[in-house]
Amino acid sequence: MTDTAAPPDALPVDKVIVRFAGDSGDGMQLTGDRFTSASALFGNDLATLPEYPAEIRAPAGTLAGVSAFQVQISDHDIMTPGDAPDVLVAMNPAALKSDLHMLVPGGTLIVNADAFEERNLAKAGYEQNPLEGSDLDAYRLITAPMTSLTKEVCKDLGVKPRDAERSKNFFALGLVSWMYSRPTEPTMEWIDAKFAGRDLIIAANKAAYNAGHAFGETAELGHQRVVVPAAPQQPGTYTNINGNTALAWGLVAAGELSGLPVFLGSYPITPATDILHELSKHKSFGVTTFQAEDEIAAVGSALGASYGGYLGVTTTSGPGVALKSETISLAVSLELPLVIVDIQRGGPSTGLPTKTEAADLLMAMYGRHGEAPLPIVASRTPADCFDVAIEAARIALTYNTPVILLSDGYLANGSEPWRLPEVDSLTPIPVEFATEFNHTDADGEPEFWPFLRDENLVRPLALPGTPNLMHRIGGIEKQDGSGNVSYSTENHAHMVAVRSERIAAIEVPDVEVVGHPEADVLVLGWGSTWGAITGGVRRLTNAGYKVAQVHLTHLNPFPKNLGEVLARHKKVLVPEMNLGHLARMVRAEYLVDAQAIGKVTGQPFTAGEIEQVALGALDD
Amino acid sequence: MTDTLNIATSNVGEAPETSRSDWQSDQEVRWCPGCGDYSVLTAIQLLLPELGVRRENTVFISGIGCAARFPYYMDTYGVHTIHGRSPAFATGLAMARPDLDIWVIGGDGDMLSIGGNHLIHALRRNINLNILLINNQIYGLTKGQYSPTSEKGKVTKSSPVGATPRPFNPVSVALGAEASFVARTHDMDRRHMQEVFRRAYQHDGAAFVEVYQNCNVFNDGAFGEITKKAARDDMLIDLHHGEQIRFGSESEKGVARLDGGVQIVDVADVGEEAILVHDETKPDPSTAFSLSRLAEGPHSPTPIGVFRACNRDEYGRAVAEQIAEVTASRGKGDLASLLRSQPTWEV
Ligand SMILES: Cc1ncc(C[n+]2csc(CCOP(=O)(O)OP(=O)(O)O)c2C)c(N)n1
Ligand code: SF4
Ligand SMILES: [Mg+2]
Numbered sequence: 001m002t003d004t005a006a007p008p009d010a011l012p013v014d015k016v017i018v019r020f021a022g023d024s025g026d027g028m029q030l031t032g033d034r035f036t037s038a039s040a041l042f043g044n045d046l047a048t049l050p051e052y053p054a055e056i057r058a059p060a061g062t063l064a065g066v067s068a069f070q071v072q073i074s075d076h077d078i079m080t081p082g083d084a085p086d087v088l089v090a091m092n093p094a095a096l097k098s099d100l101h102m103l104v105p106g107g108t109l110i111v112n113a114d115a116f117e118e119r120n121l122a123k124a125g126y127e128q129n130p131l132e133g134s135d136l137d138a139y140r141l142i143t144a145p146m147t148s149l150t151k152e153v154c155k156d157l158g159v160k161p162r163d164a165e166r167s168k169n170f171f172a173l174g175l176v177s178w179m180y181s182r183p184t185e186p187t188m189e190w191i192d193a194k195f196a197g198r199d200l201i202i203a204a205n206k207a208a209y210n211a212g213h214a215f216g217e218t219a220e221l222g223h224q225r226v227v228v229p230a231a232p233q234q235p236g237t238y239t240n241i242n243g244n245t246a247l248a249w250g251l252v253a254a255g256e257l258s259g260l261p262v263f264l265g266s267y268p269i270t271p272a273t274d275i276l277h278e279l280s281k282h283k284s285f286g287v288t289t290f291q292a293e294d295e296i297a298a299v300g301s302a303l304g305a306s307y308g309g310y311l312g313v314t315t316t317s318g319p320g321v322a323l324k325s326e327t328i329s330l331a332v333s334l335e336l337p338l339v340i341v342d343i344q345r346g347g348p349s350t351g352l353p354t355k356t357e358a359a360d361l362l363m364a365m366y367g368r369h370g371e372a373p374l375p376i377v378a379s380r381t382p383a384d385c386f387d388v389a390i391e392a393a394r395i396a397l398t399y400n401t402p403v404i405l406l407s408d409g410y411l412a413n414g415s416e417p418w419r420l421p422e423v424d425s426l427t428p429i430p431v432e433f434a435t436e437f438n439h440t441d442a443d444g445e446p447e448f449w450p451f452l453r454d455e456n457l458v459r460p461l462a463l464p465g466t467p468n469l470m471h472r473i474g475g476i477e478k479q480d481g482s483g484n485v486s487y488s489t490e491n492h493a494h495m496v497a498v499r500s501e502r503i504a505a506i507e508v509p510d511v512e513v514v515g516h517p518e519a520d521v522l523v524l525g526w527g528s529t530w531g532a533i534t535g536g537v538r539r540l541t542n543a544g545y546k547v548a549q550v551h552l553t554h555l556n557p558f559p560k561n562l563g564e565v566l567a568r569h570k571k572v573l574v575p576e577m578n579l580g581h582l583a584r585m586v587r588a589e590y591l592v593d594a595q596a597i598g599k600v601t602g603q604p605f606t607a608g609e610i611e612q613v614a615l616g617a618l619d620d
Numbered sequence: 621m622t623d624t625l626n627i628a629t630s631n632v633g634e635a636p637e638t639s640r641s642d643w644q645s646d647q648e649v650r651w652c653p654g655c656g657d658y659s660v661l662t663a664i665q666l667l668l669p670e671l672g673v674r675r676e677n678t679v680f681i682s683g684i685g686c687a688a689r690f691p692y693y694m695d696t697y698g699v700h701t702i703h704g705r706s707p708a709f710a711t712g713l714a715m716a717r718p719d720l721d722i723w724v725i726g727g728d729g730d731m732l733s734i735g736g737n738h739l740i741h742a743l744r745r746n747i748n749l750n751i752l753l754i755n756n757q758i759y760g761l762t763k764g765q766y767s768p769t770s771e772k773g774k775v776t777k778s779s780p781v782g783a784t785p786r787p788f789n790p791v792s793v794a795l796g797a798e799a800s801f802v803a804r805t806h807d808m809d810r811r812h813m814q815e816v817f818r819r820a821y822q823h824d825g826a827a828f829v830e831v832y833q834n835c836n837v838f839n840d841g842a843f844g845e846i847t848k849k850a851a852r853d854d855m856l857i858d859l860h861h862g863e864q865i866r867f868g869s870e871s872e873k874g875v876a877r878l879d880g881g882v883q884i885v886d887v888a889d890v891g892e893e894a895i896l897v898h899d900e901t902k903p904d905p906s907t908a909f910s911l912s913r914l915a916e917g918p919h920s921p922t923p924i925g926v927f928r929a930c931n932r933d934e935y936g937r938a939v940a941e942q943i944a945e946v947t948a949s950r951g952k953g954d955l956a957s958l959l960r961s962q963p964t965w966e967v
């Protein structure tokens with residue numbers, strides 16, 4: 001955008017991956033976020049990976065307390081936060097110890113030299129100061145006494161040294177911003193807005209940023225200043241969005257598109273809580289948020305609101321879905337609309353709550369008692385969470401069914417530039433409630449049958465308050481049609497079949513094959529692996545290999561053409577952040593020899609990893 | 621929010637007159653012959669015509685258990701949900717639809733065991749629900765295990781040598797959760813039930829009513845010592861707001877404040893002036909709590925009627941008011957502006 005900010009002597013490069021790492025108290029998430037925002041405003045394409053410890057206050061200076069933020073910025077369309085960072089900023093010895101192995105050989109290593117003192121070195125498990133030996137010779141090492149320089153520039157401002165020290169992350173930001181020719185203005189404006197009313201903090205942060213910038217300018221860094229030019233983007237208005245915000249906005253949009261007020265019943269849990277926070281801000285859209293006593297009440301209240309004519313939604317992660325399971329089955333039985341959002345994280349149990357994983361697919365598919373099928377959709381990028389939230393609501397309200405939306409921690413917290421849709425271009429979700437009798441009893445009297453289905457096997461919903469249509473529904477098996485309690489075994493078999501058929505018949509768009517249509521190797525994915533798979537497949541395609549890619553948004557029912565597409569390729573690889581959930585599903589459904597490629601390290605796949613496995617499959 | 625929902629409510633003008641039969645559904649009532657649940661159903665079906673409410677605006681929500689079959693028998697809207705979760709479902713419905721009269725009904729196991737958490741939070745929030753806890757001190761539907769209200773030592777199929785834990789006193793639990801309306805009645809006195817249910821209906825906020833109910837199959841006579849006609853005068857202490865708490869055929873007994881608590885006394889011993897005057901509106905629930913502790917179980921004189929009825933903000937309305945206030949101050953939400961609420965740039 002503001003290309004003018006780039007100095008004429010800066011060397012253009014097509015992309016750079018920067019990783020900010022430090023103690024949880026060092027403000028690394030904020031630093032990474034600011035660098036990202038400045039780059040977004042500059043017009044780069046980008047993808048981010050925030051990684052923070054599970055403990056709110058892990059002991060300072062330890063490996064457990066390291067918090068990191070990785071961002072890739074580029075002059076072209078990119079898919080992931082990058083395989084290995086080109087630049088690592090290490091604010092203390094623990095950050096160096098835990099993240100150095102990720103840095104590309106010859107990469108730039110920026111350290112806060114002040115933090116490399118005895119106590120911190122010991123906490124990180126270093127017997128010797130790594131800055132002093134030859135261990136770091138493989139990298140372009142820049143040591144900056146960030147803490148002392150920050151204190152120095154703050155001295156005359158009247159800021160206490162203790163407080164000044166807290167601004168050292170802005171020193172790092174200023175330095176990296178200088179190296180990569182990032183515009184300064186947006187960050188200055190942001191500091192003014194964020195710390196409004198706290199003039200000393202504003203002054204300290206700005207001084208630290210400028211000191212970092214000047215350090216780059218004046219110190220003999222041996223580092224060529226570079227610029228990542230803006231990426232060509234479709235014309236439009238852009239914003240930098242993370243997955244949870246996009247998802248929350250998608251739910252607001254679904255309320256507007258359907259004309260129904262949104263009700264969110266939720267209980268806080270990482271990494272889903274931000275959706276509750278975000279939706280709580282949007283009361284002016286008629287959104288009701290309810291922080292329930294537990295997940296069971298969260299989903300129960302959402303279902304009650306749906307019964308009352310709202311768009312009922314509940315948001316959680318894996319452990320919460322487990323608790324909600326019985327109520328979701330009730331929703332299947334009652335055939336009421338409901339959106340269940342699962343922001344997956346590493347499990348089982350508390351697992352790795354702040355790390356990503358996508359091992360809830362089979363729970364979403366089968367984790368209920370009885371035959372209780374329901375539709376499942378999954379988002380693939382942070383911005384896609386907006387569209388998929390609308391899609392989940394569309395299916396729920398069109399077919400009167402609970403729908404599970406799967407996202408994950410990587411999408412939830414990661415961000416990317418998003419070209420904002422025109423509100424008029426969003427498809428409305430028509431919803432009609434019953435107001436008239438639909439049946440005649442034996443005596444010729446009109447009556448209302450809550451389970452008298454239409455051609456899509458969808459039952460009518462008559463909201464309480466509607467005159468004459470009083471009726472009872474419940475979890476006991478119902479006579480199809482009248483909805484009265486029925487213990488008939490034939491009727492039960494019929495109802496089980498109908499519940500299964502009606503979900504299988506839900507209309508979902510066909511899959512599109514990307515890459516070579518006749519390729520021997522097809523990479524099939526779902527969810528947040530999209531970026532890495534697309535990046536890996538693109539590298540191979542560009543290198544002349546025949547590889548194809550299919551990525552699923554709809555996991556139940558599968559798109560109608562999926563079986564035929566899978567049959568066209570000799571090998572089907574399924575990279576997933578689990579041990580093979582989708583692979584098992586397609587093997588069972590289509591009898592294809594799909595190969596599971598699992599990754600459960602709490603980190604997303606890299607494009608390089610996908611490239612390697614696909615290459616391996618091409619070779620043999 | 622019926623205005624936004626565009627549903628065809630008839631909620632204007634007087635409700636049409638109804639009779640008991642209008643409230644009876646066409647479904648066969650399937651409780652065991654002689655079960656106390658029948659008289660609770662009758663009391664409700666006789667009361668609703670008197671309240672002048674509309675059938676379409678009345679909803680019964682229940683969990684699972686014998687008592688929880690209730691909604692099927694009412695010609696109103698109704699949902700038979702799952703075990704213990706009816707207060708949660710009803711809370712969402714009540715927040716969405718303040719125009720409805722919502723009754724929540726379930727057993728002692730449903731509401732105090734599996735659903736105890738939802739019950740206390742519904743009471744704490746003071747959401748506008750009429751909650752009837754049908755207490756038979758047993759798990760009826762699963763054929764007779766001890767429940768959280770079964771007395772210590774109770775012999776059942778799951779406690780062949782006697783239940784070991786101490787039971788809950790439902791009224792004490794509700795008062796402990798600071799419910800704004802707490803009452804007790806019993807299935808042997810239809811008039812009393814109707815009056816207590818009427819008060820619950822009239823109360824703004826969560827109304828909690830414990831109903832002593834006889835399960836004649838698995839726990840017959842559990843309340844007989846206090847509810848049978850001949851025993852009532854001496855065993856039931858009927859609470860009336862603003863009146864002295866007295867009982868006995870000659871009102872010769874009463875409740876007085878003694879030793880920091882309340883105790884049953886002979887009026888002759890302490891004098892008329894010493895007898896406590898019942899004040900159900902007291903914001904401090906301590907006296908009501910002491911009254912709830914007068915009897916350890918239904919074997920000695922037991923208070924019934926309204927223990928507490930005081931004003932507290934109703935939860936659903938408070939939430940709706942916040943929405944209305946924010947909307948008034950910021951204007952109705954606009955999606956295009958929301959999407960542009962973070963920093964944006966043009967390409
Ligand atoms: C999740 C779950 N657990 C257990 C049951 C079995 N169950 C049904 S009703 C009930 C207890 C009923 O006792 P209570 O609530 O006192 O009602 P009553 O039958 O006495 O009216 C139990 C344990 C169930 N339906 N669902
Ligand atoms: S088992 Fe007991 S509570 Fe249940 S219907 Fe029979 S008598 Fe009533
Ligand atoms: Mg019971």
